[in-house]
Amino acid sequence: MAFLNSTMRSLFRGVLVLALLVLNCQAQAENKVLVLRIDDAIGVATAEYIVSGLREAVATDARLVIIEMDTPGGLVEPMRDIVKGILSSPVPVVTYVTPAGARADSAGTYILLASHIAAMAPTTHLGAATPVALGGGDKPEPPLPLGRKQEGVDDDASSDEVPGDAMGRKILNDSIAYIRGLAEAHGRNADWAEDAVRDAATLTADEALDLNVIDLIASDVDHLLGKLNGLELIVNNKTVVLDTSDVQLVPYEAGWRIKVLSTITHPEIALLLLLIGIYGLVFEGWNPGAVLPGVAGVICLLLAAYALQIIPVNFAGLALIIVGLILIVAEAFVPSFGALGIGGVAAFVFGAIMMFDSGIPGFGISLTFVISFAVLSAFFVFWIVTYILKLRSRGPVSGLDSMIGRNATALGDFTKRGFVWMDGESWSAEIDGAAIKDQKLRVVRVEGLTLIVEPGTEQ
Numbered sequence: 001m002a003f004l005n006s007t008m009r010s011l012f013r014g015v016l017v018l019a020l021l022v023l024n025c026q027a028q029a030e031n032k033v034l035v036l037r038i039d040d041a042i043g044v045a046t047a048e049y050i051v052s053g054l055r056e057a058v059a060t061d062a063r064l065v066i067i068e069m070d071t072p073g074g075l076v077e078p079m080r081d082i083v084k085g086i087l088s089s090p091v092p093v094v095t096y097v098t099p100a101g102a103r104a105d106s107a108g109t110y111i112l113l114a115s116h117i118a119a120m121a122p123t124t125h126l127g128a129a130t131p132v133a134l135g136g137g138d139k140p141e142p143p144l145p146l147g148r149k150q151e152g153v154d155d156d157a158s159s160d161e162v163p164g165d166a167m168g169r170k171i172l173n174d175s176i177a178y179i180r181g182l183a184e185a186h187g188r189n190a191d192w193a194e195d196a197v198r199d200a201a202t203l204t205a206d207e208a209l210d211l212n213v214i215d216l217i218a219s220d221v222d223h224l225l226g227k228l229n230g231l232e233l234i235v236n237n238k239t240v241v242l243d244t245s246d247v248q249l250v251p252y253e254a255g256w257r258i259k260v261l262s263t264i265t266h267p268e269i270a271l272l273l274l275l276i277g278i279y280g281l282v283f284e285g286w287n288p289g290a291v292l293p294g295v296a297g298v299i300c301l302l303l304a305a306y307a308l309q310i311i312p313v314n315f316a317g318l319a320l321i322i323v324g325l326i327l328i329v330a331e332a333f334v335p336s337f338g339a340l341g342i343g344g345v346a347a348f349v350f351g352a353i354m355m356f357d358s359g360i361p362g363f364g365i366s367l368t369f370v371i372s373f374a375v376l377s378a379f380f381v382f383w384i385v386t387y388i389l390k391l392r393s394r395g396p397v398s399g400l401d402s403m404i405g406r407n408a409t410a411l412g413d414f415t416k417r418g419f420v421w422m423d424g425e426s427w428s429a430e431i432d433g434a435a436i437k438d439q440k441l442r443v444v445r446v447e448g449l450t451l452i453v454e455p456g457t458e459q
Contacts, residue, residue, distance in 0.1 A: 031063060031246055031247045031248050032060060032061070032062045032063060032247070032248055032250050033062060033063055033064045033065070033066060033225070033244070033247045033248065033249050033250065034053060034056060034057045034060075034062045034064070034065045034066070034091075034250055034252050035065075035066045035068065035221075035249050035250065035251045035252065036049070036050060036053040036065065036066070036067045036068070036252050037067075037068045037069075037251070038050070038067060038068070038069045038070065038071050038108070038111075039070055039071070040071065041071060041072055041073065041074040041075075041360070041363060042071055042073065042074025042075060042078050042079055042082070042107045042108070042111075043074055043075055043078055043262070043265055043310075043311065043363070044075070044077075044078050044261060044265055044310050045254075045258050045259075045261040045262035045265055046074065046078055046082070046262075047077075047078035047079075047081040047082050047085075048257075048258050048261065049254045049258045049262075050067065050082045050085060051081060051082065051085040052255070052258070053065065053252045054085045054086070054089045054091070054093070056252060057089070057091040058089070058090060058091055062091055062250075063091075063242075063243070063244070063247060064091065064092050064093075064094060064228070064242065064244065064247070065089065065091050065092070065093045065094065066093075066094045066095075066096055066221065066224070066249075067093065067094070067095045067096065067111070067115070068096050068098050068221075069095055069096065069097050069098070069102070069104055069108055069111065069112070070097065070098070070099070070102035070103060070104075071103070071104060071105065071106075071107070071108040072103065072105050072106065072108075073105045073106025073107045073108060073128075073129075073360065074106070074107045074108075074360065074363075075107070075311075075312070075360065075363070076107070076131065078107075079107035079110055079111065082111055082114075083110055083111060083114040083182065086111070086114045086115055086116075087114060087185075088236070089235075089236075090235065090236050091235075092116045092117070092233055092235050092240055092242065093115045093116050093117070094115060094116065094117040094119060094224070094228065095111055095112045095114075095115035095117070095118055095119070096119045096120070096121070096218070096221070096224055097112065097119070097120040097121060097124040097126065097205070098120075098121040098124065098220075098221075099121060100121050100122060100123045100124065101123055101124065102121065102124045103124060103125050103126065104120075104124070104125075104126040105125075105126065105127065105128045105129075105202075106128055106129050106130075106132075107129075108126065109126050109127055109128070109129040109179070109193075109196055110129065110178070110179055110182060112126055112214070113179060113182040113183050113186070113188060113193060113213075114182045114185075114186075115186075116186065116233050116235055117215050117216070117228065117231070117233070118186070118188070118213070118214040118215050119214060119215060119216050119217065119218055119224055119227075120205035120208060120209075120214055120217055120218075121205065121217070121218065121219060121220070122205055122206075122217060122219060123204070123205065124204075124205050125202055125203060125204050125205065125208075126196075126202065126203060126208060126213070126214075127196045127200070127201050127202030127203055128196065128200045128201075128202050129175070129179060129193075129196040129197045129200070130172075130175075130196075130197055130198070130199075130200045131171045131172060131175045131197070132360050172197065172198070175197045176194050176197050176198060179193045179194065179196065179197050180193055180194055183213075187212075188212055188213055188214075189211050189212045189213050192211050192213055193213070205217050221249065225244040225247065226244070228242050228244045229242060229243065229244045229245050230242065230243070264303050264304075264306070264307045265307045265310060265311055267311060267355075267356045267363055267364065267365045268365055268366060268369050269307070270304055270307035270308055270311065271304075271321070271352060271355070271356075271365065271369075273300045273301070273303050273304035273307065274300070274301065274304040274308075274321070275325070275373070276296065276297065276300040277296075277297045277298070277299075277300035277301030277302075277303075277304055278297070278301070278322075278325050278329075279297070279325075279329075280293045280294060280296045280297020280298075280300060281293075281294060281297040281298070281301070282297075282329050283297075284297060311356075311363055312356075312360055312363055313355050313356060314354050314355050314356070316351075316354060317350075317351045317352065317353070317354030317355030317356070318351065318355050319351070320347050320348070320350055320351025320354065320355075321347070321348055321351035321352060321355060322351075323344075323347050323351070324343075324344040324345065324346070324347030324348030324349075324351055325344065325348065326344070327340045327341065327343050327344030327347060328340070328341055328344035328345065328348070328377055328380065329344075330344075331344065341377075341378075341380075342378075344377070345374050345377045345378050348373070348374065348377065349370055349371075349374045352365060352369075352370045352373075353365070353367075353370060403422070403443050403446055403451070404443055404444070404445060404446065405442065405443065406422065406442070406443050407422075407440050407441065407442055407443075407456045408420035408421060408422035408427065408429065408440075408441045408442075408443060408451060408453060408456075409421045409422070409438060409439070409440060409441070410429075410435040410436060410437055410438060410439045410441055411426065411437070412437050413434070413435065413436050413437050414431075414434070414435055415433070415434040415435075416430060416431065416432075416433075416434075417429070417430055417431075418431070418435060420441055420451060420453065422443075422451075427449070427450075427451050428449060428450045428451070429441065429450065429451045429452070429453050430447075430450055430451070430452050430453070431452075431453050431454065431455075432454070433455075435453075435455075439455070439456075440455075440456040441453040441454065441455060441456045442454050442455070442456030
């Protein structure tokens with residue numbers, strides 16, 4: 001009986017401890033504030049990171065999501081994915097432009113205006129949300145702001161007769177409607193939001209607060225949480241009162257998949273993958289059966305193809321890069337004494353500069369990278385040309401003719417006829433005179449399987 005009572009008490013204590021742990025975990029989950037970070041240009045990887053973070057906030061019953069942002073802008077489609085994720089999130093989202101000196105330009109302005117709370121740190125700024133034409137080439141002139149007359153056009157001219165790029169007008173008007181809708185959804189200054197798109201207007205944090213573009217200014221996250229405490233919001237048509245008096249900040253880290261995606265979609269990495277892929281296949285062609293270069297080349301080419309389809313590229317530039325690489329490789333197969341190689345290097349440099357000249361912040365390519373590769377390619381071409389010239393200056397390297405002028409070693413003393421050792425083989429030899437053992441003999445000519453030799457040198 002005593003044993004049973006002891007067992008029951010132990011079981012009761014275990015259940016009590018388990019219940020306390022569950023309640024503690026639940027309390028921590030209820031007090032959780034998930035912190036996400038945007039530090040660079042907004043691309044596909046950024047969108048996946050933010051959307052997955054918002055899902056994590058819902059799954060863990062987080063009280064609030066804070067997106068700390070410092071971005072020059074980015075791509076339109078990833079930005080729209082982030083905006084849709086914020087607007088549909090049942091967890092309130094605060095976008096906070098920080099640290100001091102940070103910015104929320106271009107696509108960052110849309111995300112800031114889409115958030116339930118728009119906050120900025122002192123000395124930060126936002127704006128310049130005019131869309132940039134994709135696909136490379138010349139950028140279309142944006143249409144004139146409403147109410148302004150274009151020079152050379154009569155006042156009575158219809159809108160269809162006004163010169164301008166139709167696609168540019170379409171993109172601009174769509175962006176204006178989109179950003180006005182985001183601003184109006186949260187009661188912010190939609191007129192300034194339109195100016196940010198139409199005229200690339202920008203504001204400092206203080207100016208944005210005065211013009212009702214943002215909701216508050218905070219020096220740091222703790223200051224931000226203090227200002228958010230007790231604030232009433234409308235989230236998914238429901239009134240939510242924020243309680244940030246006792247919360248736990250939990251940074252949300254990107255998974256390995258998002259990190260890999262972020263790496264391969266960087267323009268320089270995508271170009272490097274393309275180069276490795278092409279050179280890998282060329283090396284496999286030079287050395288059939290090597291396997292590893294071919295496998296690595298195919299994998300790198302597939303990764304490059306995936307990256308190039310989701311980042312803005314100029315396909316004329318891509319074609320120039322491919323032509324340049326073909327010319328550099330052709331120099332090794334069709335010796336032109338540098339003409340093909342130099343042409344290939346020039347085509348690669350111009351192609352690389354053109355390929356990522358989209359004007360979208362964060363999706364350009366470094367001239368240092370391009371010049372470094374051009375220098376390496378030039379050295380490669382120089383080595384090929386030098387090697388080919390050396391080959392042309394050499395005599396035959398196979399067959400009986402290649403043996404003329406080379407040295408052999410006498411296997412023993414002999415007069416007129418005897419045997420010599422050359423290239424790991426014993427040869428019959430004739431000499432005009434006598435030879436002694438281990439004497440160096442020079443091959444003069446070959447008659448059948450007999451070497452005609454003479455006293456040689458020690459070279």
